[in-house]
Amino acid sequence: MASLQEGNGKGQGNEKAPDGLNRDKADGDHISEHHWLSVKDKLRAELGSQAFETWLKGLDFHGIDGNIVSLAAKTPFIRDWVRRHYADRIRDFWRQDNPNIAAAEIHVAKSNPAPAAGAQAAGDKRGRRAAQGGSSAKPHMTDSFGNILDPRYHFDSFIVGKSNELAHAAAQRLAEGSSVPFNPLFLHGGVGLGKTHLMHAIANETLIRHPKRKVLYLSAERFMFQFISALRHKDTVAFKQQFRSVDLLMIDDVQFIAHKNSTQEEFFHTFNALIDNRRQVVISADRSPTDLQGIEERIISRLGWGLVADIHPTDYELRLGILQSKAEQVSEIEIPCDVLEFLARKITSNIRELEGAMNRVVAYATLVGRPVSLEVTRDVLRDLLRANDRRVSIDQIQRQVADYYNIRLADLLSARRTRQIARPRQIAMYLAKQMTPRSLPEIGRKFGGRDHTTVMHAVRKVDDLRQSDHAIDDDLNRLSRLLES
Ligand code: ADP
Ligand code: MG
DSSP states (O other): OHHHHHSSSTTGGGGSOTTSOOSSHHHHHHHHHHHHHHHHHHHHHHHOHHHIIIIITTOEEEEEETTEEEEEESSHHHHHHHHHHTHHHHHHHHHHHOTTOOEEEEEEOOOOSSOOTTTTHHHHHHHHHHHTTSOTTSOSEEOTTSOEEOTTOSSTTOOOOGGGHHHHHHHHHHHHOSOOSOSSEEEEOSTTSSHHHHHHHHHHHHHHHOTTSOEEEEEHHHHHHHHHHHHHTTOHHHHHHHHHTOSEEEEEOGGGGTTOHHHHHHHHHHHHHHHHTTOEEEEEESSOGGGOTTSOHHHHHHHTTSEEEEOOOOOHHHHHHHHHHHHHHOTTSOOOHHHHHHHHHHOOSOHHHHHHHHHHHHHHHHHHTOOOOHHHHHHHTHHHHHHHHTOOOHHHHHHHHHHHTTOOHHHHHSSOOOHHHHHHHHHHHHHHHHHSOOOHHHHHHHTTSOOHHHHHHHHHHHHHHHHHOHHHHHHHHHHHHHHHO
């Protein structure tokens, strides 16, 4: 299976040692060290020396495992920060020197032989948790095929609330490993609401309970990438066999393969073969099966056969619960309750952004050596808070408008021109222009790849209609209120 991970490393899978490390490691390390220096230079140039000195300078190159670059940070806090903010950039720069690199993984450096007694107890504890399931050479858990599973994404760290309880319960049942009455499990919800977290948790948990089970987790993007690469190397038989040998297949963000026809076809065959053999499949997407546009009907209907679990936007209690749990983990610094409550109230978009906001506050306080307070929080997050105060996303607008006019979201985004659909579409475009900071071309793209002139036309048209048609004006007022609430 190693070859599947390789993507563009033509047939290199076979030249790998069983541990996934390159054979001529000494040479490779040498070259890679060199790459790291070059990546560092680029990072410094791009980010400026202050950010560089604070976060990146102290990172050490640790090695390359398969196609993953591994870097060591001094503390868990720096690790988390770099992972969140710079890991993708590091990967991109690294690819300029070595196109095989798929990701950069940051872990905490193994502490020196004689650590100061008592120092950093909490940090050490977390370092160990992060390293669970592997020695220092393998700082992360992987699925059965070497794909990285985020060690933070466990059921333990997943906070359950009304909005995600069905998805969570289904995921947990499935991870327990006894047979479940649904296949596939289809998780859907907006970005940053915990789909990937749950999928990694399923994989992590399954592998802890049943180490022999073959678990494969990958994004739909990666699925496509591997499939195309197998086609290119005329290796599709192996590709098929390997996929079909798994006990549990998880594909994240399937909306990605919409419109990609040959990938869809292969996905569908893999999916059917697994289901027919009673292997478990878990799929995630940012929308429900029926709203997936550009995916064939037969696939959509089959996706909907199992359990479709919707993860809804969060409520205040859940946001606060998540913040409290995260705050306990950042034991470097004390975060007062009123700050957590304030964040939970103000940052409602999604959990990723909520976490990001808390991290920014903590980073600031750590750097300038001030305690975290409401005042500091307001100050540091000024931009973000302003945006959250009146932010509505285009997705929300589309959903709300489709709902309001009782049409399918897929139709709203489709090319259909019947008036019954075209008018709501124009209204949605108009609202997108009014209520979001997005440009006309951006809005066009969000509406099934339309030209910006189409959006401009819609905006003008609705503007006119508003003057002449009371009913439309009422609709618009009502829709704005719904979206703002
Ligand atoms: P998605 O895949 O739906 O876009 P992610 O799974 O990447 O979202 O979640 C974004 C971030 O929010 C992650 O850091 C994840 O750990 C965190 N998160 C999401 N839901 C929860 C939850 N219920 N409890 C704790 N953390 C959560
Ligand atoms: Mg995700």
